[in-house]
Amino acid sequence: MKTNDINFEQKLPHTLDALKCAQKRLDFQGYYTKSLFQERLGDSVESIESDIDISVSFQFDLEKRVVIEGKAGVDVVVYCQRCNEKFKKHIDVKFLLSPIKEIAFADKLPYDYEPILVNEFGEVDLVNAIEDEFLLSLPTFTKHDIESCEVPELVRTFGEIEEDTDKENPFAVLSQLKKH
Numbered sequence: 001m002k003t004n005d006i007n008f009e010q011k012l013p014h015t016l017d018a019l020k021c022a023q024k025r026l027d028f029q030g031y032y033t034k035s036l037f038q039e040r041l042g043d044s045v046e047s048i049e050s051d052i053d054i055s056v057s058f059q060f061d062l063e064k065r066v067v068i069e070g071k072a073g074v075d076v077v078v079y080c081q082r083c084n085e086k087f088k089k090h091i092d093v094k095f096l097l098s099p100i101k102e103i104a105f106a107d108k109l110p111y112d113y114e115p116i117l118v119n120e121f122g123e124v125d126l127v128n129a130i131e132d133e134f135l136l137s138l139p140t141f142t143k144h145d146i147e148s149c150e151v152p153e154l155v156r157t158f159g160e161i162e163e164d165t166d167k168e169n170p171f172a173v174l175s176q177l178k179k180h
């Protein structure tokens with residue numbers, strides 16, 4: 001381990017001065033408690049099952065921009081959108097963030113960088129940025145892997161577009177009720 005590594009076997013700071021961290025070329029390893037992610041991520045999944053593992057490094061790129069590169073992982077329980085069964089899933093995200101003072105500067109970043117806003121104290125909110133990454137990856141983890149899904153193959157493929165014109169439209173009952 002390099003001498004300037006900070007190995008938190010504890011909670012990471014919620015916000016950090018990215019410029020100072022980059023000047024010291026800091027690497028962080030640690031975690032955020034899941035309660036910090038309850039409001040947005042917790043609202044989008046059935047439950048959050050683990051604290052959030054983080055590894056992140058601060059440095060400058062060749063054009064002297066501060067960059068925050070890292071990855072984060074969490075276990076969640078979600079409902080499968082195909083078979084409607086709950087299942088547990090590990091989500092990993094990678095991120096490459098560059099701090100900006102105003103959102104207007106976002107356009108000036110290289111396209112594979114994501115902007116992260118600096119607050120009035122010169123700090124960035126890593127929790128918020130990582131939660132964004134998890135939320136952006138949501139559509140890819142709300143279905144079972146195809147082989148473990150409970151819905152038979154035929155239903156999966158054709159069920160939604162099949163039309164059965166002989167059957168009475170179930171909504172016809174509703175419209176009849178409305179007349180009374």
Ligand SMILES: [Zn+2]
Pocket residue numbers: 080081082083084085143144148149150151
């Ligand atoms: Zn399923």
